[in-house]
Amino acid sequence: MPSPNLAQYAITDLKGVGPKAAERLAKLGISNVQEMLFHLPLRYEDRAKTYSIATLMPHMHVSAQGEIEQANITFGKRKMLVCQINDGTGRLTLRFFNFSAAQKNAMQPGKFMRCFGEVRRGRVGPEMAHPEYSIVDTMEESSSESESLTPVYPTTEGLKQLSIRAIAEQAVELLRKYDIEDHLPKQYRPNQLSLKDALLLLHSPPQNVNLTQLETGQHPAQQRLAFEELLAQNLSLLKLRQKSQAVNAVSLPPTNSLEPEFLAQLPFKPTNAQSRVVSEIKQDLQKSEPMLRLVQGDVGSGKTLVAALSALTAIAKGYQVALMAPTEILSEQHALNFKSWFTQLGVETCWLGGKTKGKERTQTLEKIANGQAQMIVGTHALFQEQVVFSNLALIIIDEQHRFGVHQRLSLREKGKFGDCYPHQLVMTATPIPRTLAMTAYADLETSIIDELPPGRTPITTVAVPDTRREQVIKRVENACLEQQRQVYWVCTLIDESEALQCQAAEDTAQQLAKQLPDLKVALVHGRMKAQEKQQIMADFKAGLYHVLVATTVIEVGVDVPNASLIIIENPERLGLAQLHQLRGRVGRGDIASHCLLLYHAPLSNTAQKRLGVLRDSNDGFVIAEKDLEIRGPGEVLGTKQTGLVDLKIADLTRDKHMLPSVRGLAFDLLKHHSASVDPLILRWMGNRSEFAMA
Template sequence: MKNSAFEKKTGAVGLSSSISSLKGVGAKKEEALASVGIRTIQDLLLWFPRKYLDRNLTENILLKQGESVTLILEILDSYLAHGKKTRLVVTAKTKNNEPVSLVFFKGVQYFRRVFHTGLLVAATGRLEYFRGFQLVHPDYEILSYGGNAELNTDDLPESIHVGRIIPLYPTTEALREEHLDSRGLRRLVFYSLEILKGKIPEILPQEVVSVRSFLDRETAFREIHFPSEESNLSKARTRFKYEELYYFNLLIEYKKSRRAKVPRILWPLPESRSAQEVVSKLPFRLTGDQTESLSKIEEWTRSDTPAAILLQGDVGSGKTLVALLTALRYTDNQVQVCMVAPTEILARQHYQTVLRFLGNMPFLGIELLVGKEPKKIRAEKLYRLKKAESYFLIGTHSLFQEDVEFKDLGLVVIDEQHKFGVEQREALRAKGKNPDILAMTATPIPRTLCLTLYGDLELVTLRHKPAGRKPIQTRWFTDSRRSGVYNSIRKYVQQGRQCYIVYPLVEESEKSDLKSCIEAYETLQRDVFPEFSVGLLHGRLDAAEKERVMHSFQKNEIQILVSTTVIEVGVDVPNASVMVIEHSDRFGISQLHQLRGRVGRGTHESFCILLSNSQVSEEAKVRIQALVDSEDGFLLSEIDLKLRGPGELLGFRQSGLPDFRIADLREDKDWIEISRDDAKKFGSIGDMEKNEISHRFAEGALLFSN
């Protein structure tokens, strides 16, 4: 096959070689490939096909009319056919001497030059019949420039576009502009594999390859890109799924072993008098889950090495109180604690909660640090922190800044920890003296996913809400029932209750979504509920206005709060008993469950009303009905994981998720467990393993960069 643009370069070329080491990849192509993360030849080979087309050779065309076929043809002649539109007709024959024409309406002069007598081509297209069999604008590949009357397909050179199962690749506009569509990427991958014949080393332990009967890595690369048959494609996909999961589990094991070598410097007290005082004044009893969680956390934090704990719980299960009672074991021993939240609204909510429980303990020096504060006030807070005059700091991303220094930071509490990047979490940990980490999430995570993503953390779970809280009644109505919904809101607000009305806000349509939310607020305030105070809350408001709105809502000066999903997590207004979610079909189950959790936090009967138009997708119906049927966040998260995957469950494009290229945390549960066991049994961390982990996972790159 004639492909001079991709002839092998001299010199050593390997998987780690720059993609520009391939001939034909100039600066513009290199830049386009880099835009999707392809910088080396290995990156290219790990750019797996999104699907495949079967373009194996068709033997009997008489039975294939109207179907897609792939034929080996010898070109006989060509001529222009004139009619309403001039077309090029290229006459050809199969190896069985069956006449077939190739018809082109566009690029007539170009194709007239390409298809000359004696040319041997493989052509794929829909087989039609019009005065004989024909393929209109087929996909083709030139196999030989000389005639071959026998058309012996056994002697043909290897084809990459037709006559086989062919890969179709993910692509982008930047790639397509550089002719790197599926066809272009196919050629690049094929010749990369040719250059690397015999040069692709095995990266799994030989015991694993043998025990699991895996293809070797070079064969697996060939079969996943250019499968010889479907069974080998399946074996190759399994091999690369396992490989990805194995190296992620090696990373988890490395983090655990690394932490085990770090000595504890600061110690919490086994028991806290302050915590006992707080519990004695609570108007309710701790749940069994809370008591058990506190006991487990106390045990883990008595170790000679720092603890790393994930506290997960359903909405309203009391995670924040567990974190506070844990924190008091440190502050009672003059060890500092910090708590970081992903939004200012949530940070202020935590600050108010801490003050409510611990406000009679001024010796704690409780501080709130958020983005925009007067320089003098901020400087005073930072001074008290550095001198250990303050022991409990609550804040947002502002805590990551270099000027935030602690004297003796021994506990870091990270709320909604999957919303923080690896580097951010590591930067906060580095501010302490080998501190304990208590990560919290209000999104119940299915066990399989939890063990995979957070296998290096000790896990404690809160499933049950405090006694006295009534179930939330959840109803689904279409827009035709809107006036009745508004009447219900009016009735409950007249009884002294409060209401949220939430609108979606997604990145792809943020401007129009925000406009809809603001317009709805104006209509509700002016035309629907003129007798009540209606407030508006969304992420574009400045911090002072957000604080003012939330403060007014908490004091019941605002009865109806129109909001985007900025109130999704952590907002706690016990008097709010009605949640209305507009366009509920646009939310995932877990996000709907989080929003519903903003009500039902007091002793009043509470309601969640899901509104949508009458035409919603079948999947949306499943999501909404699941919420109507259950309040169990763990059951709902399992359903959400199956429907939409871990990225949507934990939040769109969250930085806490590993960047799996081929492994699927929904479908590959068996391989997740097998790879975890093998990593423990066979795994070791040498230079090769460090390189692989760094190349695959952002957290690995951070850990091994030092």
């Protein structure tokens, strides 16, 4: 009889899986036996070892056994079955909230019970609530040891650990009986371990297994699966890249007449790093397939200049360029920059946001459609149906981690003209740890601007409890009046509501104006009209205000060289990358700059670590690596949309050593074993691979 395909073996074919259980399993992404086998245990319990009752401590998950002394039903706030067992060293109380008469009757005094559960502190000694248990006639029977560690599975509401374990055991039995197809060619398997052996070991590890390895995810069986999962992730993105490059793009020559003119009007020279990255981009733009390049640069490294030089390569040849940024304020800031640079070159720049309304909107859309607007800057409003480009040759996406792969692709489709697709340049000021870039952005080539423009000074960062607020206000006064400097005061709120954030900023601005009567205090927040915000920022830059109170809207793109002090309230509520971005608002001139993190005690462990990292380092890449260790990839990238968050067994921090060989193998498989590629992606990514195949 041919062995059945476990992926086609429905989960409902297993004993105990009715429609209700199937519905709950579906929430865990399990609809067939193969998916059950890839639903791996979270941890393991050693139930073979029995602890004497006298040695039990709260929070231990352990086995204990003893003679049943009594079992009674009590009626307090709720009906409960309470059983007490004694092993000669002490007494253990067992409580059951859901029970049957048969259970109660089976608990006969004089019989022996072996139980497993979490120990809690009770009124008269140790207790367990709802332990798993078995009742036997003699103590010897109860001592028979189980041969393997007991797996504990991730579960969902309404699905008991016992039920999911029983379902997993049946799946494992089928795996013992039949084979599971190994899509990884033999020569590439880590530790030469087959998929079947790795899965069997992880679902029922033998008693002599190295428990420390298992608990830390370092066991060869776990590493074998983590490797394959990272490989599937990488392959899905490389396929996306293949697909993107199988279409045409306009080939753009590297030299153009606008560039020398543009560089001549700048008051500074591009850094070596900027020049290097621009030449990498130009090499890609010469090709007749679409460029896909990620440019990473730390705060203030001058990515906008790189974007401008790249844009001119297309504009000089008569094509359009679109730049998309995640927020109105950042896209407005970009639009102002490009207008001031490009107008003198005779290049028309226009801005399109959600707030562009009425006649202005109609005119802007017309200019985009007829090609009069050559540089188009906007938010994701650029995706809207009414937006039609004339001949879009290059798309620049700023702060990529705020956009999903889907959005990148839909803008690409939008820009298609004739049989050509636009080139894509993705920029981020949040340095992405190399490990993440190699996985989340495997479809992009990467360039790094690793040099700050001359004259930037390192920033000294200090964490101060908010009980010292008065001293901080004195320091603000001193910086403004005695040193003739300017100050940012950033208000963050735990509540995501913009209205509350703006309220907090307004209150702070009023308090500071009252406490610092000799200083001019301005306020900027997300609910102000664009023109009002820009006016205040411009006035602050011109030195008309001493202190600018703001919500986190000033995270990016504001450049005031005379500002040398920034105070960030409640920094514990922000991620490291965002704090690093905010801190980058100062240190833009050649004067010593300071960042004060005004926190509210007591700080959680994570918050302490985070603020410590910020105090010790000004390097965005170091900070990004630490952020990844502290918060994990999902939060760092804001990646509910990247599919990375749902890694089943791989852990990017723990398994980063695998990435270079994973990446090399992914290219190799695509070239020499293409038949293995789709099955691997499907097995690990399931429906999530759609984003990569989009």
